[in-house]
Amino acid sequence: MAKNTLSTKTIVAIGIGTAVFVILGRFASIPSGIPNTTIETTYAFLALMAVVFGPVAGGLIGLIGHALKDAIFYGSPWWSWVVVSGIVGLLIGLATRKVNIQDGEFGVKQIIAFNISQAIVQAVGWFLIAPTLDILIYAEPANKVYVQGIVAGVANIVTVGVLGTILLVAYAKTRTKSGSLEKEETISK
Template sequence: MKKETLSIKTIVAIGIGAAVYVVLARFASIPTPIPNTSIQTAYAFLALMAVVYGPIAGGLIGLIGHALNDAISYGSVWWSWVVVSLFVGFMIGILTRKIHVEDGEFSKKDIIQFNISQVVAQAIGWGIIAPVLDIAIYAEPANKVFTQGIAAGAANIITVAVIGTLLISGYAKTRNKSDSLSRE
């Protein structure tokens, strides 16, 4: 399914994906002792959508979903973290292009590739991009934002490794194997 163009199916997936992201971010997150930082199940869903629909859909779901959630939950958008959600969705989509869950396959090799990809994307996003943008845009103290970024990144990596892997595996099992039908 991973296409470079935005098909009607992909556009619908972006809209529905952003809405589900908001619901998960709002109602299925677990607070941590770090201020303004929580364990977000929305990133597991974002990873599923990025693997299935590709980098553009993944990026837009992260951007729209996170921005809407911030606006609804806090009354304003924290753009540095919204950019990271866009980045994470986009990068997971890019780095997992060779995983073809639409063919009903999600092998151990695919699981390893998926998890290496999500760890790389989230480590860069939450460990570097979010704190640097927090400092540049909001003049936040470095020690605070790096602590928040590392905590959020670690929580998201674990969440996506567990829930995201299960979601993608379950999704792949609902797809027909590409060689399961033969012509008589």
């Protein structure tokens, strides 16, 4: 019988990741010039957490972190975008499962695969799902929310492409490359 529980390591990562998401969302966001739309460094961090700890951690960090950030700093969550943050974290984690960053591998091939994956995931999330949910949940005007979604999506794709890649390369360098340690042979006298 397989256990469907999260490891202690993953639970701790979700807690710490959520806190960092909230802090980055508050103090490391840059106004975009479009109302209620900022350039977020949080998604580069979310991508790192999703790649390192997997899709469940990525999804929960995005969902809980965004909901808490909105509730604390704006009074209530904007659920359409909160849901998309969770979806983005989950899908980046799923799409990058073959990236073996724990073994110190994050070369050109993995960087390209990661960036293609994150760009597709974010384009679907921010260009399509978030604006559509804004219309369905909040009856927002379509022209307004699709512009916001496109601006946020492009900003997130670029931010994750640059900062997320830098974070992942740096993280991979802290891991021991698989096969880099050779077993020492004992010499008998």
